[in-house]
Amino acid sequence: MTRIRSISLRRVLDSRGNPTVEADVLTESGGFGRAAAPSGASTGEYEAVERPPTEAIAAAREHAVPRIEGLFAGDQREVDAVLRAADGTDDFSEIGANSAVAISMATAKAAADVLGAPLYQHLGGAFRGDNFPIPLGNVIGGGEHARDATHIQEFLAAPVGAPSVVEAVFANAAVHAAVAEELDERDVPAAKGDEGAWAPAISDAEAFEVMDAAVETIEDEVGFEIRFGLDVAAAELYDSDEEVYVYGDETKTRAEQIAYVAEMIDEYDLAYVEDPLDEDDFEGYAELTERVGVAGARPSQAGDCLICGDDLFVTNTDRLQTGIDVGAGNSILIKPNQIGTLSDAFDAVELAHRNGYDAVVSHRSGETEDTTIAHLAVATDAAYIKTGTVGGERTAKLNELIRIADDAV
């Protein structure tokens, strides 16, 4: 296996027009990998720390790069362990999780390049199964991703019955278009939010109706089952002083929030609900999961509703273990930049799967053309991949998924 010759770091643009960190890794035998860090807007309190790119780059150049140059590119765990040691904190607050994740992902790509293998195969191994993740497509959204739109952050199309990845991807795009038509009929204008979802100034109740209608239209057209789901991003709605969830002029107590989410799951046969409660409320997640979900059985395979922890778990095995111990949720969102390295992200998926939890690999609201998460989702046999519906930085991942399925990467 070949050693890492050099690592270059630079600032590039993300989809919001903000700077982010890009890393190039070059090996002695000429293997090359390039990756860029994404960036969240509704970030969890317990995520690894993203530093301003200029500072993150300077700190990584000083502390991490000299220690990683010379390591074997294919020894991902070693590279990631050295990244952690070079950082010296629990949350990557020295070199920045943005520098760390860019270097970690670029290393994996360089190693795959050396092997002449696609990234998903390098990460997943030659004997991975032939399952593919179902794409969750954000088609209506608000919260932290768009002003004056819905309180619930994301309404996500879930083409659970699609016979292939390509049909699933196109079904989500069709639902996105059908939502536009539905809004048009209701005379509701809509711009787009950070992830390319429509961001109309409608109530959450109306958004449920629009989703239901759009999904049904496309389901009839394509002839396979499409359900939908939510990212409530409830930590952003939660007022910890008053201990209520704030929906504009209305509030819900914790019990009301649990009852509301359970009712929506029942009424709309939701396939997926992410972050239904505050990021500190493991017990609340457990209560809701017991009420509506199936714990401990890879529930997506039984067609049940996933109750997924994003801000709750932040791709962190300690927090996931806490959740597993009390039965909080039945799935985990996997965002490599929440934890800082690919090794940590893999550990989180493994712990989830060992305990019957599903994994959902996810983009961030601020993205680049980087396609690593498409490969990660396939490599880890994730149930779903959440990576938007339209817009270049979103379609980059979706088109890569199609290429992977077509054996064309």
Ligand SMILES: O=C(O)[C@@H](CO)OP(=O)(O)O
């Ligand atoms: O909450 C989320 O799941 C993500 C991605 O949709 O948003 P952000 O990247 O802003 O945290």
Ligand SMILES: [Mg+2]
């Ligand atoms: Mg989320």
